[in-house]
Amino acid sequence: MYQERASRLGDGSMLWSDTARSAGSQTRVTPDGCLDLIWNDGVLLVAGPDTHAHLIANLPGSAFVGLRFAPGTGPAVLGVPAAELRDLRVPLDRLWPGDRVRLLAARVSAAEPSARGSLLEAIALSRLADHGGPDPATRLVAARLREGGTVERAAAAVGLSRRQLHRRCLDAFGYGPKTLARVLRLDRALRLARSGMPLATVAATAGYADQPHLARDVKDLTGVPLSSLCPRGPRGPERPRRPTHPAGSAAKRSTPLPSGSRTTA
Template sequence: MDGTYEEWFSRHAEAVLWTRTAGRAPHRVLPDGCTDLIWLDGQLVVAGPDTRAHVPGSSPGARYVGLRFPPGRGPDVLGVPAHELRDLRIPLAALWPGGRVRQLAERVSDAADPAAALEAITTDRLRDSPPPDPLLAAVVAGLRAGETVSAVARTAGLGERQLHRRCLAAFGYGPKTLARVLRMNRGLALARAGTPYAEVAALAGYADQAHLAREVKALAGVPLGELVR
């Protein structure tokens, strides 16, 4: 069977709900700076921010339901710094009381719409958490636009070391790694839209097409052409 994937905006600001049914071919999850809460086989699992592609070892037909929080928002929901979750998939019960997590997992499992139920169980956490830090939002916006780390630090009114510490806690890694991840996703979106690779490299902020190819292979684990196909 072929796998399927769908996503749509959550009612939580900038978060995305998604569902995936695993197919025969491996599914490659690319780094994006985000943190996900995932329901799978009746369990709630947290996927931390990745520095490299992750290929789940799932059986064909396995169904995932997820809520993806934008860069910097996951720690507010989960209650731990993002760098403690970097490149990890761990049970939510490792972070929250086990009894509470079992109740939440049962609620999602029993729901007619598991995605809506997954969204609902985070509502109270978001309501009680502080609003998104505009400084962190400005950091993401600057790096996504291709600004240098030093320029982003100046705009934020922080030294580069201070910026690095803030980024570790919020995003799971420092601003240079976050910039690489955001740039790769920007380039991949352009390539998937049919933009020639040399033009992708220029528009996304790479030195040249060879630089684009090296960076995509380093972060995604496969060549750009394979991702586009």
């Protein structure tokens, strides 16, 4: 069962938990511009920012707890540029000293299930206190782009050239401002569609030229039609989010983990 709540980080980050569904079910993970710190059955992992959707086979009974950082916050916590984690799922001990990660993982694993998320938040808050928070300029850029602003206006708002903005966005978000704007628009559209909003209204509200533009962009970024991601029926649209398998490979392609928006097939 998937659950989420606003994180104590207070910047739009979300704390979530999930238990993998029955054998044979699959989860399509869609891009959302975020990085996640994840506990999965005793292992701490990091899910980097996605540029495309990933189809993952669920392992029944596996438990996940994750902290989904608001765009731009993850690199400040992890100490790694987001571009280095793009489309990857990596064990945390590849980024931080192994002894420290083992102690943190053991502490989270020993806690009551309901307390594990709070421990992930404590880890993140401690890192932010020691190393400083996200770049305020890039947070403003993300807000402007999420609102539908152009790259030129976002750059002007923070006093950067297009080249400077591109470099800062790679570090903070994992991709350039144009791709970030596209991913944030997709994430907003999926949230609106899953709320039950008519698709023509979703397209206009999220900033697409029209409904066919929305349909093309969703298909290009996720590989499936919008109707597959937002099933509509008597119970309304489904809104789960990110899946994971135990660590073993750094690449997201071979070691899927929970992170991003997701739909279960």
